[in-house]
Amino acid sequence: MASHDHAHDDHAHGHDDHHHGPEKGIMRWIKTTNHKDLGTLYLIFSFTMFFIGGLMSLVIRAELWHPGLQFVDPEFFNQMTTLHALVMIFGGVMPGFTGLANWMVPMMVGASDMALPRVNNWGFWILPFAFTLLLSTLFMPGGGPAGGWTMYPPLVLQTGEGFPFLIFAIHLMGISSITGAINVVVTVLNLRAPGMTLLKMPLFCWTWLITAYLLIATMPVLAGAVTMLLTDKYFATSFFTASGGGDPVMFQHIFWFFGHPEVYILILPAFGVVSTIIPTFARKTLFGYDSMVYATASIAFLSFIVWAHHMFTVGMPLAGELFFMFSTMLIAVPTGVKVFNWIATMWRGSMTFETPMLFAIAFVFLFSIGGFSGLMLAIAPVDFQYHDTYFVVAHFHYVLVPGAVFSIIAAVYYWIPKWTGVMYNEFWGKVHFWLSAIFINVTFFPQHFSGLAGMQRRVPDYAVQFVDFNMISTIGAFVFFIAQFIFIFNMIACMARKGQKASDRVWEGAHGLEWTVPSPAPYHTFEDPPRIGDAELAAVHDSGAGYSDHKH
């Protein structure tokens, strides 16, 4: 590691810590400590997992085409629902956001790389091993985990021989998330270029900073919870066994103490992406920057005191039901601030509708629908009816697919000209957008109705009156899945450098340090801390003045 290849050292200063271009071949990717390489690896891994998780969802939707059993047996169906969730959350969305953070945070704050590049490499390369463990359970006696991604005992303890792989895969994912999060926190707090104060940072850095805090605080709690599952199954502990004085419900409390902040881990970076894209294409500065920061922090704080709203039907004391109901509804306030600010940013803007903007606007609309159904679910007595129905499925897919996933897609469209130096094909981008936006609604909107009418989730069979809604849903899912290949080919074309050359600024209304460097961005963006122009900072912030005379 300390050894150094001086052959390419053509830098005039010849510093020992000076860093060269990438190595050749596969070892470049295995050994890389470069934030751009790792960002690319994270994103490729993320989309591979989106593909695998998407195939699982198609198995689910195909089985639900008709009532009765047609393609798979119920046990395998439940493995699909369980693994679809684990793969999409831990393999798709979280690495996707980490990939975006890897690419963009150092460029946005004016650093040369992430703060801990070797740890960064470790954080990424854990993931393929973790998902090898997780997915190999499908081929083991007893099959994969089938008790739902929440892994409630005692059901999950009936998993077959693959059970330890499930637990250790979660442990590894936790290590990966924590290393990635520490990297983001330290990069943002310690490597900002001179003059970039915290409240002058691009909002994407802010939302990721707070996300990273949530990750560091909650992933160890999940690790503790699954460790207790492991010892309950193999070492005769009684954490979740009533006969020994424990309680299965205790797992649900510990799990959701992780699980609810996790929900915001999956959406706060999306808020950052949307808060970056909308000002660009509205050609205005973001409305209410400070309130965006405070709203994000408030959401993060509240996320720690709402967890039991996932457990309203479990038999909690009345005081608990009320506390968690009201604390949950409070979250609507900072979230409302954000939605208001996005709309106010667009108000009287000189709007154009390139593909990233289309996805960002769809995010605002469709995420809000998911937010409203979330508000309905927050009402404890009403949740008694909704619990474990397709209404819940519709709710969280609205916040996760047209929410989190759309934001990742929007971010890739937005930044890939900077990454590759080549514009994506705008026509096919728009086709991709409209197919995605229409068919995601075809997929999930009917599930509100079937859920309210009583269709249960995680069951491969259903009452015959739900057949129309389910057929519509299945058609939507298949078309949505196929439409994503347009995106994949569009992005591959950029990576193969086939297309129109992108300018350095790329977007007329784009502001921030990443647009001051060439497209594609050089392997090491800033070897020395850059000087940031007042105009660049003022454009990120809504104070309207140069950052040196910020006033309200």
Place this chain on the structure above:
Amino acid sequence: MSSHAAPAAAGSPPSRYFVPDPSVWPFILTAGLFTVIVGVWGFLEHKQFPIALPIYAGAAVSIYIIFRWLRGVSLESEHGKYNLQVDGTYRMAMAWFIFSEVMFFGAFFGALWYAREMSIPWLSGEGTKMATHLALWPGFENIWPNNGPMELNGHFETVGAWGLPFVNTLLLLTSGVTITMAHHALKENHRLSTILWMWATVGLGVAFLICQAYEYHHAYEGLNLKLASGIYGSTFFMLTGFHGMHVTLGTIMLIIITCRLMAGHFKPDSHFGFEGVAWYWHFVDVVWIGLFVFVYVL
């Protein structure tokens, strides 16, 4: 960037970012951990393959890589490659890592409090749970320690707080003092004194571990207190066990730092490797105070 009051570390100019070379160690480390996991899986699922092989081989590879990695970092530091900014990076990273460790222990403390304040009272019929109590285990009482209504693993006794655990508390608190003395001596450049205080700290850590091992042996053989002793045994051994693992790790780290001191590493004004380990040691100390209060005394 360099406007801090603290003296600047030697090496590259503080205005310049430090970026390490590509490294294959993280990948091999993950492969090593993966191999250990496969071996542990074989152990848990009673597989026929020689499970010791992947466990030992994977652990050996992982430990070797961690050693090489940290050695590389130490050498980079000693060769003056780190400026003040890198120092800040390591400080922040270590602080946030310790925060994640605190949250890990939080999960197990949470389980302890939940069992004592919720599940045991409910099983004994508190609140709205009377019907369940009468139907399932009408004789069950809300007392602590408790191994549940089925009295799993039979009658057991607990380790008294004011015997060995109190000695252990004194040992760890004293070690917190000795490592602070070592730190002060290092800052005043009294190297021999630093090394002696460090060995004293290591000795106290080892003494703690010996006491803890004896206590476990006594619990299993003399008190019939086992991991399987219901919720009391579960929380007792998981909390003290994970703490003991952290003390073991901390002691190893102390030994390495002491050896580095003897090899002439660290300067009075630049020694984050030392401080990071000291922070970690204070962290296991504080966790022990929590354990002593909530597991042993209360």
